[in-house]
Amino acid sequence: MPPVSLPDSLTKPFKAYSDIVGLELGAGLEGGGVPAVRLRRNKGRTELVAAGFLDLPGALPMAPGGGDVPTWRLPSPFRAPHAALAVRSPLAYLRHSADGQAAAEEERGMAYRHAARQTAPEMPQLVAGLPEFQAAWAARLLPEGHRPTVCSIQVAAAAAIGGFAASPALARAQGHAVALFVFSASTSLVAFQDGRLVFYREHAVGMDHLRDAISSQMGIGPELADAVLEDTLIDPTPVIEPILRPLYRQIEISADYLLRRRKCQVEHFFVNGLTVGCSHWSRLFTRMMGHAMTFCSPLEGLDRAGQAVRLPEEVEKRAPLLMTALGAARTVLEDV
Amino acid sequence: MNASLHLNLLKDAERFSSSPIRPRVMIPLLAILSAAGLGVWWMLLTVRLGNAVHEKMVREASCAELKPALNQVLELRAREKEAYAALAQLGFYRASIIRFGDTLMRLPQHVPESIQFTELRVPPPPPMPPPDPTTKVQPLGPTNLVEAVTLRIAGRASSSTSSEAVRSLLDALRQPAYSNLIRKAEIPKGAFRQDSARGPGSRESILFEITCDCGERRFK
Numbered sequence: 172m173p174p175v176s177l178p179d180s181l182t183k184p185f186k187a188y189s190d191i192v193g194l195e196l197g198a199g200l201e202g203g204g205v206p207a208v209r210l211r212r213n214k215g216r217t218e219l220v221a222a223g224f225l226d227l228p229g230a231l232p233m234a235p236g237g238g239d240v241p242t243w244r245l246p247s248p249f250r251a252p253h254a255a256l257a258v259r260s261p262l263a264y265l266r267h268s269a270d271g272q273a274a275a276e277e278e279r280g281m282a283y284r285h286a287a288r289q290t291a292p293e294m295p296q297l298v299a300g301l302p303e304f305q306a307a308w309a310a311r312l313l314p315e316g317h318r319p320t321v322c323s324i325q326v327a328a329a330a331a332i333g334g335f336a337a338s339p340a341l342a343r344a345q346g347h348a349v350a351l352f353v354f355s356a357s358t359s360l361v362a363f364q365d366g367r368l369v370f371y372r373e374h375a376v377g378m379d380h381l382r383d384a385i386s387s388q389m390g391i392g393p394e395l396a397d398a399v400l401e402d403t404l405i406d407p408t409p410v411i412e413p414i415l416r417p418l419y420r421q422i423e424i425s426a427d428y429l430l431r432r433r434k435c436q437v438e439h440f441f442v443n444g445l446t447v448g449c450s451h452w453s454r455l456f457t458r459m460m461g462h463a464m465t466f467c468s469p470l471e472g473l474d475r476a477g478q479a480v481r482l483p484e485e486v487e488k489r490a491p492l493l494m495t496a497l498g499a500a501r502t503v504l505e506d507v
Numbered sequence: 508m509n510a511s512l513h514l515n516l517l518k519d520a521e522r523f524s525s526s527p528i529r530p531r532v533m534i535p536l537l538a539i540l541s542a543a544g545l546g547v548w549w550m551l552l553t554v555r556l557g558n559a560v561h562e563k564m565v566r567e568a569s570c571a572e573l574k575p576a577l578n579q580v581l582e583l584r585a586r587e588k589e590a591y592a593a594l595a596q597l598g599f600y601r602a603s604i605i606r607f608g609d610t611l612m613r614l615p616q617h618v619p620e621s622i623q624f625t626e627l628r629v630p631p632p633p634p635m636p637p638p639d640p641t642t643k644v645q646p647l648g649p650t651n652l653v654e655a656v657t658l659r660i661a662g663r664a665s666s667s668t669s670s671e672a673v674r675s676l677l678d679a680l681r682q683p684a685y686s687n688l689i690r691k692a693e694i695p696k697g698a699f700r701q702d703s704a705r706g707p708g709s710r711e712s713i714l715f716e717i718t719c720d721c722g723e724r725r726f727k
Contacts, residue, residue: 252525265514286514299514306516315523324516333512368512506513 188212192221192251192319193500195327196309197231197259198492199355205229206496208469209251211476212504217337219473221248222493223486231260235281235304240311245319248478254319256309257330257499259354262302265328267371269295291367299326323503327495328352328359332368334498335443337505339472340465341366344439349425350467351418352494353444355379358418362425364435370425374418381448384410400448408451415452419459426460443467444491469494599726605656610688617679621666625714628659629721652726658689658719663702669713673699677717691720 189212198206204224211218228241268287282303287296301324309324325333331352335341341348346366352359356377362370382396388410389399399405422440429435442452442464453464468490486493524530607629618624632654664672673694679685680692698716 284516284518286516288512288514290512297512297514299516301516307521310517310521316525316527316529318525320523320525321517322522323513325514326516329512329514336512502511502513503515506511506515 188253188322188503190220190251191253191255191322191500191503192245192249193255193257193330193496193498193503194225195257195259195330195496195499196229196312197327198229198495199259200224200489200492206493207245207249208493208497208500209249209479210473210497210500210504211251213474213476216474217501217504218476219470219479220251220476221478222470222482222490222497223249224489224492225249231258231305232308233262235302240308242314243312244317245313250318252318252320253322253503254313255323255325255330255499255503256312256321257325257327257495258301258305258309259327259495260301260305261356262305263326264298264300265326265359265371265373266298267295268298291364291369294369297329297368297371299329301326323499325499325502327354328373330499330502331443331495332359332361332371332498333502333505334469334494334500335361335441335467336363336366336368337501338467338469340441340467344441347435347437348439348441349422349429349437350441350443351422353378353442354495360418360421360425362429362437364429364433369433369435370428372421372425374421376414376418378445380414381411384414397447400451407448408455411448411451412455415455416459419456422456423460438462439465441465441467443469443494446489446491467491467494469497603654603724603726605688605721605724607658607688610685613684617676617682619664619666619672619675621669621672622662622664622676624660624662626659626661630657630659632656654724654726656721656724658721660717660719661715663712663714665712667711669711670699673713673715673717680717680719688721689719690722692717694718 190209191211192207192209195206200206203226205227207221207223207225208219209221211220225245227243227245262281283300284303284306285298285300287298290297306324310321313320331354332350335350335352341350341363344363346363348363350361350363352361354377356375356379358374358376360370360372360374361368381400382393385391385396385399385407386393389405389407391399399407400411426437429437440456440460440462442449443466445452445466449466453466456462456464470490470493482490611627635651664670666672677692677694680689685692695716695718698718700714702712702714
């Protein structure tokens, strides 16, 4: 007798999402807070309903059996029915893999959850992995019976990339672009062709490396590093160039790869997640590559409603840091 | 144009509803409550059925005990009914009595000396039709409400004026003194004749007969 199964509409309790809050766990931001963005689908358009940095204990457990799981209750503007969590963890990974992820997981000696997806034809699958204990911890953060409950757990880089892939910036570039996602400890480098992700690399240089270099070489406290990057009277280029040059070299190699292997000429270069020092990044990039850099705001192109019509100035200023939380929510909204 | 980049690491078992009404809790709870409700209903039904059966048995026993008494009561009521019917019938008869005595006491003064009555009688009414054999309860008496009553006077007149004597008797019977009893008096055709039984010597002897209609006898 053939196996009998119920239709998906009966077995899958949640089908489509139209109102979702994205949260970034383990962000470890300089100014503190858990990035949170609530998005809503209204008449085919995506609305920003609320955004901010919530005062919640967002530190991830770094070892299995890490004690009690806190229970989060979000402020009312962020209480969407569902939540998409983006987890930034040094133990997580995102990479292309032709034969799965077993080797890396065995090296680390712990159980992993993973999800894979073919992002473009003739490309190895993009695989995301997260330690089981961290995923299970995240899944229990938001209790049942209260808004919101978790509907998605993503690794931070994948969430940020997913948000950018749905942004109008990539659409303006006709889907051909190289994008940088600058995190505190690393930078993700992604190439898009026809809107599809064809190349992903992770570069082990992040914003914290720049801050540390400025702090140590200029003899100032780390909290003043951002001020140096914004100050027009001090030129930090000699300090940051040795750090950024290998990254830009990676971009050059990626662009060359796209041209030679995939017949794709890239003329658009986007940077996400950068709150300070944009002019230095841009000047150095133009000097090395001969192209301009475009700095993206994750809130660009979104209609605003509710609390988000007038966001606090502090939130607007730090908006690039919301890219992962917003990306997590937007990726779920776009996944129909 | 875009391929989705949603790499979801959440397990299906970790998906929860934000609704305060949790199907995971409510469905088993409702199932248990439904089963308990059905059990209670079934128990109540069983108890009520048991009570009904017990009451039926008690009432059947009570009926069985009362049956002889009931039969006796029914029999007595039938007998009572029969007695009342007989009494009513007797009452009807009593009410329907026509009293001839006073009238007949006055009759001799109107009878001429030459007349001798040979018969003075009230003939019985014509026989009743036989009772309907299909009727379960046979009537105790006649079922007609009225009955015609006649007084028949037969006699002999032995004089030369026999016919005048009989005529004077007939006229006397038609007088108001008798009208309360006798409505109509007549000599039927052929009832006035020679008394041939006495031989040729008795040519003046005449036999006569007068029929008096006394009205109806009413049973009510």
